[in-house]
Amino acid sequence: MRLPSIAPVVMLAAAFLCLNSEIGSAQTGVQAVSVSFPAARSAKPLDGRVLLLLSNDPSDEPRMQIDDTPRSQMMFGVTVDGLKPGQSVAVDDKAAGYPIGSLKDVPAGEYTVQAVLDVYETFHRADGKTIKLSPDRGEGKHWNLAPGNLYSKPVKVRVGRDGAPIAISLDQVIPPIVPEADTKYVRHIRIQSALLTKFWGTPTYLSAVVLVPEGFDEHAEAHYPLMIFHDHFVTGFDDFRTTPPDPNLKPDYSERFHLAGYNRIQQEEAYKEYQQWISPKFPRVLVMKIQHANPYYDDSYAVNSANLGPYGDAIETELVPVVEKQFRGIGQSWARFMYGGSTGGWESLAVQIFYPDHYNGAFVACPDPVDFHAYMTRDLYKDENMFYLQGANKRVEQPAMRDYLGHTLISMRDNIAYEAALGDRGRSGEQFDIWQAVYSPQGKDGYPEPIFDKETGAIDHKVAEYWKEHYDLNAKLQRDWETLGPKLQGKIHLYVGSDDTYFLNDAVYLMEDFLKTTGTPGHGVPYDGEVLYGPRAEHCWNGDPTLPNALSRLHYNTMYLPKIMDRIAKTAPAGADVTSWRY
Numbered sequence: 164m165r166l167p168s169i170a171p172v173v174m175l176a177a178a179f180l181c182l183n184s185e186i187g188s189a190q191t192g193v194q195a196v197s198v199s200f201p202a203a204r205s206a207k208p209l210d211g212r213v214l215l216l217l218s219n220d221p222s223d224e225p226r227m228q229i230d231d232t233p234r235s236q237m238m239f240g241v242t243v244d245g246l247k248p249g250q251s252v253a254v255d256d257k258a259a260g261y262p263i264g265s266l267k268d269v270p271a272g273e274y275t276v277q278a279v280l281d282v283y284e285t286f287h288r289a290d291g292k293t294i295k296l297s298p299d300r301g302e303g304k305h306w307n308l309a310p311g312n313l314y315s316k317p318v319k320v321r322v323g324r325d326g327a328p329i330a331i332s333l334d335q336v337i338p339p340i341v342p343e344a345d346t347k348y349v350r351h352i353r354i355q356s357a358l359l360t361k362f363w364g365t366p367t368y369l370s371a372v373v374l375v376p377e378g379f380d381e382h383a384e385a386h387y388p389l390m391i392f393h394d395h396f397v398t399g400f401d402d403f404r405t406t407p408p409d410p411n412l413k414p415d416y417s418e419r420f421h422l423a424g425y426n427r428i429q430q431e432e433a434y435k436e437y438q439q440w441i442s443p444k445f446p447r448v449l450v451m452k453i454q455h456a457n458p459y460y461d462d463s464y465a466v467n468s469a470n471l472g473p474y475g476d477a478i479e480t481e482l483v484p485v486v487e488k489q490f491r492g493i494g495q496s497w498a499r500f501m502y503g504g505s506t507g508g509w510e511s512l513a514v515q516i517f518y519p520d521h522y523n524g525a526f527v528a529c530p531d532p533v534d535f536h537a538y539m540t541r542d543l544y545k546d547e548n549m550f551y552l553q554g555a556n557k558r559v560e561q562p563a564m565r566d567y568l569g570h571t572l573i574s575m576r577d578n579i580a581y582e583a584a585l586g587d588r589g590r591s592g593e594q595f596d597i598w599q600a601v602y603s604p605q606g607k608d609g610y611p612e613p614i615f616d617k618e619t620g621a622i623d624h625k626v627a628e629y630w631k632e633h634y635d636l637n638a639k640l641q642r643d644w645e646t647l648g649p650k651l652q653g654k655i656h657l658y659v660g661s662d663d664t665y666f667l668n669d670a671v672y673l674m675e676d677f678l679k680t681t682g683t684p685g686h687g688v689p690y691d692g693e694v695l696y697g698p699r700a701e702h703c704w705n706g707d708p709t710l711p712n713a714l715s716r717l718h719y720n721t722m723y724l725p726k727i728m729d730r731i732a733k734t735a736p737a738g739a740d741v742t743s744w745r746y
Contacts, residue, residue, distance in 0.1 A: 202248035271323030292609030296458035303396030362472030370454035376447035393503030404433035420713035460597035504528035519650035528705035534637035537669035550620030655692035660700025
């Protein structure tokens with residue numbers, strides 16, 4: 164979209180700034196920028212994170228151009244508490260910035276400017292702590308898309324030291340999201356969780372999107388195995404399409420996979436999956452994706468947590484039973500399986516470990532760190548700093564992302580700066596902050612205890628020990644294998660690319676080292692699973708050696724089924740329903 168070059172919401176009048184500077188003030192030599200919202204948008208004061216966005220790319224709104232890649236445009240964040248209608252907040256050189264650290268260091272020039280207020284709500288938790296966070300409002304916890312967030316129209320301005328003051332009015336609001344309707348194959352379910360409602364002190368919901376098999380409505384007597392596809396927040400199944408690819412679809416280019424027309428490939432593969440799904444002799448199963456976005460991230464990591472609450476128990480004891488009842492699941496552990504990649508990979512493995520009697524196998528692709536000795540490029544137990552490796556006479560900055568040739572895409576320091584600009588107190592809604600929210604104990608202020616200092620990078624080893632005791636999956640396997648091993652035999656399947664974008668293969672190497680010892684004298688029963696690596700494969704290789712990652716990642720709902728069917732044949736108890744769903 165081409166952005167307008169003139170708009171009344173940016174007023175270059177110093178008098179306006181002086182009259183509306185209740186919060187913050189401009190410094191000599193630094194261009195004054197103020198942000199406010201009109202009473203028409205909210206008659207009451209608002210809490211939240213004000214994000215000032217600057218872009219020199221006219222292809223889209225600045226709020227759609229902020230990410231952790233080299234292409235990212237600029238943002239500067241300030242937290243506000245009780246900001247009144249008409250009252251302005253100054254965004255100055257103290258605002259947390261990314262990828263440029265301070266507003267005063269932005270090169271002079273013409274930019275498209277926009278501002279967003281990520282609105283916080285107040286939560287009075289059951290533990291007595293009162294905290295302010297931006298809840299998910301049906302969008303999957305994305306500040307630039309969240310209904311109710313305020314924003315300004317993008318406009319062109321001149322930016323530079325001693326430039327004319329800029330005043331921005333948040334006179335727009337992101338509208339509500341219309342829920343997706345059920346179809347013949349894709350159904351939706353939503354329940355209020357008693358466990359989570361109690362924890363958060365406000366009605367809290369869990370939802371699921373369920374892909375039902377061909378013949379589901381016609382075969383009312385059939386009951387089905389359940390596959391839980393752990394993933395980020397989704398509203399449907401993008402990898403399932405009942406109509407042929409759109410012949411008029413304009414091809415795009417995938418930077419991730421270096422492929423032209425990848426959107427066409429996605430439609431083609433989604434239609435092929437549908438054709439498989441309805442074909443004769445294809446296994447008739449339920450596939451469930453969980454919607455568990457929360458005030459910290461687009462999903463909960465599906466485990467119990469001091470900061471997020473009992474999401475693990477809520478999913479296992481409240482949501483899964485309701486889904487199995489409504490959609491005629493078999494409802495027994497031998498007929499439940501999990502798979503997923505990245506966050507979904509970690510969740511699949513963690514849930515299988517924490518609830519070993521609930522599931523019959525986890526197919527784990529490119530999981531988030533499963534051993535915190537390899538927390539991406541850092542060892543939380545031995546290293547002193549997240550940002551750099553300290554040498555005898557120099558410091559070596561550490562990467563957070565790479566491409567398949569090993570080129571660094573973002574440093575650890577910059578990746579953390581990205582999150583620090585989006586929110587303080589672990590409120591960015593991004594990756595390092597959700598790991599911290601899930602794995603850390605609560606701090607005295609009610610927010611997650613930091614695992615490292617975001618300004619200096621210093622690692623808190625006391626917090627790291629808490630992580631090790633509660634969420635280091637490899638440490639838990641090693642500590643508890645004598646009792647866990649018999650319950651996990653044949654259930655652990657790990658897949659990762661040897662050149663994973665986020666260095667996630669390093670932690671898998673460490674887990675494999677332990678798994679190889681199982682079954683040897685003094686090390687309990689053998690794990691009887693598999694660990695496979697994709698040579699030169701980036702994130703998120705999921706175990707298919709015959710196809711490139713760009714294609715295999717579109718096949719989650721079909722690629723593991725042969726192994727799952729074999730597992731069912733070997734482990735279903737006598738008298739189990741292994742026939743009603745085979746039609």
